[in-house]
Amino acid sequence: MKVNGTPTRAIWRIAAQTVVEIIDQTALPHHYRTLQLASLEDAAHAIRSMQVRGAPLIGATAAYGVALALLRDAGDAALAKAIATLGATRPTAVNLHWALARMQAHLRPLVPAERCAAAWQEAAAIADEDVLQNRAIGEHGLALLRPLAEKRGRLDIMTHCNAGWLATVDHGTALSPVYAAFDAGIEVRVWVSETRPRNQGLLTAWELQQHGVPHTVIADNAAGLLLARGEVDAVIVGADRIAANGDVANKVGTYLKALAAKEAGVPFYVAAPRSTLDFACPSGDTIPIEERAGDELRVLHGCGGDGKPATLRQLAADEAVANPAFDVTPARFVTAIVTERGHCPPDALHCLYPEEAR
Numbered sequence: 001m002k003v004n005g006t007p008t009r010a011i012w013r014i015a016a017q018t019v020v021e022i023i024d025q026t027a028l029p030h031h032y033r034t035l036q037l038a039s040l041e042d043a044a045h046a047i048r049s050m051q052v053r054g055a056p057l058i059g060a061t062a063a064y065g066v067a068l069a070l071l072r073d074a075g076d077a078a079l080a081k082a083i084a085t086l087g088a089t090r091p092t093a094v095n096l097h098w099a100l101a102r103m104q105a106h107l108r109p110l111v112p113a114e115r116c117a118a119a120w121q122e123a124a125a126i127a128d129e130d131v132l133q134n135r136a137i138g139e140h141g142l143a144l145l146r147p148l149a150e151k152r153g154r155l156d157i158m159t160h161c162n163a164g165w166l167a168t169v170d171h172g173t174a175l176s177p178v179y180a181a182f183d184a185g186i187e188v189r190v191w192v193s194e195t196r197p198r199n200q201g202l203l204t205a206w207e208l209q210q211h212g213v214p215h216t217v218i219a220d221n222a223a224g225l226l227l228a229r230g231e232v233d234a235v236i237v238g239a240d241r242i243a244a245n246g247d248v249a250n251k252v253g254t255y256l257k258a259l260a261a262k263e264a265g266v267p268f269y270v271a272a273p274r275s276t277l278d279f280a281c282p283s284g285d286t287i288p289i290e291e292r293a294g295d296e297l298r299v300l301h302g303c304g305g306d307g308k309p310a311t312l313r314q315l316a317a318d319e320a321v322a323n324p325a326f327d328v329t330p331a332r333f334v335t336a337i338v339t340e341r342g343h344c345p346p347d348a349l350h351c352l353y354p355e356e357a358r
Contacts, residue, residue: 001165001172001179003032003210009170010057011064011127013120018071020064024051025166029206030303037061040069040082047089047096050198054167055240055276056130059095062086063126066103067119074112079104091288092249092326094241095275099126127169133273133340134171141177141236141271141338142184148233148267154187156233158223161193161251162200163238163271164207173238173271175204177338182213190215191232193223195251197296197323220253224260235261239272244356246331246346247284252324258333267335270346274339277349279356284328294321 002008003023011022020037026049027033035051037043043065046052052061069082083100090096106122107115149155161167163174171179175190182188190208192215195201201217208215218226226232235257241249248254248270261268281287298319304310315321331346341352350357 029202055093055095056168059099060127063099063123067123070116074115092290094278098275130169136340138176138180142180149186158191158232158235160237161195162203174236192217227260227264234267236269243281244279245283248329249287252327255327255329258329271338290325292323292325297321
């Protein structure tokens, strides 16, 4: 996708250097800046602090983190430490553990002298595959959206959190079909939930603006009203982990939208690549839910009147808060799951991935 007209990925290796560059998403939407990751510690901090976020992008960043770690030491102990350090950064997004398992399986059989170069190659392959998969998700998702557009001559789509290209290496998951529809000439508007408390919806608004897609930011609690009024043709969200039975873990607040969509008779789609599908996880009941720091609720972050980053405390430091980062939407509320292989009902994932049949 593009930033200020320039084709840009969310993570990339600086040519001919052993350094990775990312977009610092904690600075958006007020400021666009990039950061360089030069070590395992840099990569782990970027994931933990949400300088990078979104399950596919977390996985790609972790893969590059392993490559950065092996610059110092490519021995067995160093490889194991890198996998453990990165694996502990975020518990819910399965793409993280998928990418680390893939890196370990690829590197462990090699002698240490061969590992560093192989790690860079494998990390780049993971990133490139993510781009191709997300482009395919856009094509398959467009096939679902086009009939809806033909009924009214336009599309009003609701999304939650940020599942655009900022959450992936490129193209996005939930927003990939939206971009595909827009680029195909379909009149599109996106209802963008602010997604408290981290306000990832503001990232969605920023990237939609960069691409020229019409959109309107709404308070999270306005979603049900818009669905009930018939102002939404479909809801599309991404996922951080999808269980084998089709239960979906995604940013907290997704479940409420799914409930409201079901009541309103509006299709609720989930878009995710293969790396988000956890066939070893039988149901959403076994998905770990990350509990994040309470100050994400107590303290607001934004931009002051002088244009500089600013914070505002809305709750006392000792105020008790609960801050679960994700919730689980049962499969019965999901109309279809869209992957790079096509779309299917949530309980039929094995039809798209027969090799995973148990």
